[in-house]
Amino acid sequence: MKVLWLVSITIPAAAAACGLDAREIGGGWLTGALEAVRTAPDAPELTVCSVDARVQGLTTGSAGGVTFALLPDGSAEGFAALLNALHPDLVHIWGTEYAAARAMQQAAGALPVLVGIQGVMTDCARHLNDGVPQTCLHSCAIQRAIDRVVPGGLLDLSQDRFDTLAASERAVLQNARFVTGRTSFDRRAVAGLAPDALYYPCNETLRPEFYEPPIWRPRTFGQAPVLLLSQGNYPLKNLHTVLQALPALLERWPGLVLRVAGWPPLDKGPLLRPVIRWMFPYQTWCARLVRQLGLEGHVEYTGPLNAAAMRQAYLEADLFVLPSYSENSPNSLGEAMLLGLPCVASRAGGIPDMMRDGAEGRIYGEPGDAAALADTAAAVLSLPDQGAALGAAARTRALATHDATKNAADLIGIYRRILSKEGGI
Known part of the structure; x- marks a missing residue:
């Protein structure tokens, strides 16, 4: 079973494998999840992909039996070329709101795609500025001009960004056939935004230090x-x-x-x-x-x-x-x-x-x-x-x-259930 992960950041292992500076990079919880899946008894053949502007073209590396692939942009064309080269059985998109998620979904076509809910961006955008005085919520043309040169913390611009992310999330979920989440809250969100999708519960593995x-x-x-x-x-x-x-x-x-x-x-x-x-x-x-x-x-x-x-x-x-x-x-x-x-x-x-x-x-x-x-x-x-x-x-x-071993087994089981439905295994 070959599985391609799309993640929203370049995790340290990916940066190191692809010859980039791995310092000051977050995503520790993704590292924990990857380690648990990679070392599971029935681990799939994994490729972890992310978009990283530091690379000039498709850049790959490997470590610990995992292939890492970095692309300079998140275009559907770039993802399509990667999928054609790798021929994965299934794509797992971690997170819903970033633009690359929708591009990968489009590139995948009929290939089974599992969309993993992280936060619910639609709800985040709705409540982003709750409790804040109205005087804090509106910027003027001069503030916005300064922000284009030296970014600040203007709340109306933040609201615009969150609204854009929420729209991207809605587009991804409206086109999703398979979704994994972990709370009744995200399950209700999926029911509203992707009523025809199959929902698979799976808990999250956190950073190993804890x-x-x-x-x-x-x-x-x-x-x-x-x-x-x-x-x-x-x-x-x-x-x-x-x-x-x-x-x-x-x-x-x-x-x-x-x-x-x-x-x-x-x-x-x-x-x-x-x-x-x-x-x-x-x-x-x-x-x-x-x-x-x-x-x-x-x-x-x-x-x-x-x-x-x-x-x-x-x-x-x-x-x-x-x-x-x-x-x-x-x-x-x-x-x-x-x-x-x-x-x-x-x-x-x-x-x-x-x-x-x-x-x-x-x-x-x-x-x-x-x-x-x-x-x-x-x-x-x-x-x-x-x-x-x-x-x-x-x-x-x-x-x-947050049991890493159980969560990895559950996730691999979800992959197999999806592929079984699709006639892939």
């Missing part, structure tokens, strides 16, 4: 618990509601700290500061909330974190917070659960499918309800065991959900 000990242990935090947020650079991830929830928590724990993984708001000195604030309205508004709510000294940014550093950030926190307006099966929640860190999350998308409220973590209602978020976080922090039992149950659940 499966092994040491795991999280409660510490004596006294008046200074640490909350961890994995992303805060755009409104969908909802840093603003966490900030609005902090004053109530600080009344109980005056030394509490919120750590936000990633870069802090950009600051290039007093001369450029007004322009930067103008070009990054969401970050500017969040910085204003910090000042208005008296949160100075209580919000820390970690800077970008690789897998090892992110793992350590989980271990050093007392509570993981996931307040997003839209998620399918967020990797950050799965990683925190694998490490046994107590978690509080919004009731968004597929989150309730990953973590049972009250048994494996705590889920609050509307993502933008700051009072509910504060109350739920306080309830966990106030537990006699500081959430250790919730974390232990979460780890047990996550080890089953």
Whole structure:
């Protein structure tokens, strides 16, 4: 069985095999999935393809029994030539929203194509700027001109980009015959966008660094618990509601700290500061909330974190917070659960499918309800065991959900079922 994967980024193994710089490349969860499938007893013959502007033409390499193929653009013609050269039995497109996914789908023609849902971009676009003041949502001609030279964080342009991605997702799913997903949330999305497609459930394998000990242990935090947020650079991830929830928590724990993984708001000195604030309205508004709510000294940014550093950030926190307006099966929640860190999350998308409220973590209602978020976080922090039992149950659940061996076997089984329907095996 020959299977071609199309992935949205060049993973480190592909870059290395094709002679490119493999540093500072993400996609660790794809690496974990690839390793599990590659080493499965009945592993297919795999080719992993991605679009990479650093190559001049089709560039291939191999490592660990896997062939890697890089194309300089995501044209249907380029994919058709690759398919003609490789003659795969099946194509697996990882993700729905990027333009290359639709081009590959077109190039494949009658070849069986399995489309894998990652996030649900249609829902992300719908909720991208929830909770943000209208004054942050509109840019002028001068801002847009500056953005073309030095990209900023203009929210209306971000909305346009997400709307384009959502349209691409709709086109891919409307033409899909076979879809794999992992939550009731994405299954409902597929039912609406691809009602005639066959849906195959398959859970996700996460980055390998998060499966092994040491795991999280409660510490004596006294008046200074640490909350961890994995992303805060755009409104969908909802840093603003966490900030609005902090004053109530600080009344109980005056030394509490919120750590936000990633870069802090950009600051290039007093001369450029007004322009930067103008070009990054969401970050500017969040910085204003910090000042208005008296949160100075209580919000820390970690800077970008690789897998090892992110793992350590989980271990050093007392509570993981996931307040997003839209998620399918967020990797950050799965990683925190694998490490046994107590978690509080919004009731968004597929989150309730990953973590049972009250048994494996705590889920609050509307993502933008700051009072509910504060109350739920306080309830966990106030537990006699500081959430250790919730974390232990979460780890047990996550080890089953993200079991690499089982997920690889399930995925290979899906390939065989599709090919059997198509008369390929």
